Amino acid sequence: MRPESGIMKKTTYSTATAARKIGVSFRTLNRWLALGKIRPSMETQMPGGRTLWLWTDPDIKKGRKVKAEQKPGPKPKR
Numbered sequence: 001m002r003p004e005s006g007i008m009k010k011t012t013y014s015t016a017t018a019a020r021k022i023g024v025s026f027r028t029l030n031r032w033l034a035l036g037k038i039r040p041s042m043e044t045q046m047p048g049g050r051t052l053w054l055w056t057d058p059d060i061k062k063g064r065k066v067k068a069e070q071k072p073g074p075k076p077k078r
Helices: 015-022 026-035 057-069
Strands: 002-004 007-009 042-045 051-054
Touching: 015 026, 015 057, 026 057
Parallel strands: none
Antiparallel strands: 002 007, 042 051
């Protein structure tokens, strides 16, 4: 974080950048979002109903914990 006109501004990352920082693919991070395994602390609604997720450093740290909890290999079909 760096001061900007007296206000501390949080650095945010796109989902693609957050996935790289966590060490997973973009698709994996999107799947975790859909399954509710992780949720970034910031989001913005875009025109057309799309959601723009904004990831902070603490969110990246949470993502690394989620990754560490995952078991390798194919997942059972539901």
